[in-house]
Amino acid sequence: MEKSQAGLSHYLSGLFLKDRQVSKRVFNLVIGLVLIWGFSLNYLAVAYFPVEILHWINPWVLLVVVFGSLMGGCLIMLQYPLPLVSFLGYNLMTLSLCITLSLLLQGFRAAEVALAVEYTAGITLLMIITSTLVPKLFLSFGKVLCVIGGWIVLVEFTWLLLFGHSHDMIHLLVAMSSCGYIGYTWAVACEYGETLDEAIDFGGMLYIHIMNLFMRILNLISSLRS
Numbered sequence: 001m002e003k004s005q006a007g008l009s010h011y012l013s014g015l016f017l018k019d020r021q022v023s024k025r026v027f028n029l030v031i032g033l034v035l036i037w038g039f040s041l042n043y044l045a046v047a048y049f050p051v052e053i054l055h056w057i058n059p060w061v062l063l064v065v066v067f068g069s070l071m072g073g074c075l076i077m078l079q080y081p082l083p084l085v086s087f088l089g090y091n092l093m094t095l096s097l098c099i100t101l102s103l104l105l106q107g108f109r110a111a112e113v114a115l116a117v118e119y120t121a122g123i124t125l126l127m128i129i130t131s132t133l134v135p136k137l138f139l140s141f142g143k144v145l146c147v148i149g150g151w152i153v154l155v156e157f158t159w160l161l162l163f164g165h166s167h168d169m170i171h172l173l174v175a176m177s178s179c180g181y182i183g184y185t186w187a188v189a190c191e192y193g194e195t196l197d198e199a200i201d202f203g204g205m206l207y208i209h210i211m212n213l214f215m216r217i218l219n220l221i222s223s224l225r226s
Helices: 002-017 024-048 051-056 059-079 083-107 110-133 135-139 142-163 168-192 196-225
Strands: none
Touching: 024 083, 024 168, 024 196, 051 083, 059 083, 059 196, 083 196, 110 135, 110 168, 110 196, 135 168, 142 168, 168 196
């Protein structure tokens, strides 16, 4: 019994503390599990997190903490080639977005949130299917998406400084670029992904793009209905 437990402990430590090559089926399964874990944390945070606690925190302090956790978690996830460390970074990144969602969704109706979820799920599935069928098309978008994303960030940041809020056209542009990023990330994952750590990394990147798409669609739906 002790030998079997020691063997299981050794296997699990080797699985999560050492990166290893996996089959495409396992690779895609891990990506799916990573996404399900992130979305589950989002749901639990929105449903049960006492958001009133956040109102006691200075907004600028909260912004720095959330942004720092998001960037720190993303860097940990992408830079460390160990599955367990990458997953911990992913959780740090996800928890920061959970706080953002808990605050953001207070300003929207339940019907708007449900519709945004439906649109996001449908568009994500469509982009994944399309990038699976024509991966070379999406692989050629990498540099273009990088340039477009940089310009959008600069424009939105400038707009926020000048007017204190984003614009519907910016939300639309970000939503469109997020669609491209979802297809591109999936195409790269299918083409070059091989290891367990890479599966977690690609799952985390897909999670960011999907959540960005969701928040932009939600803002557009609310704007159209108001």
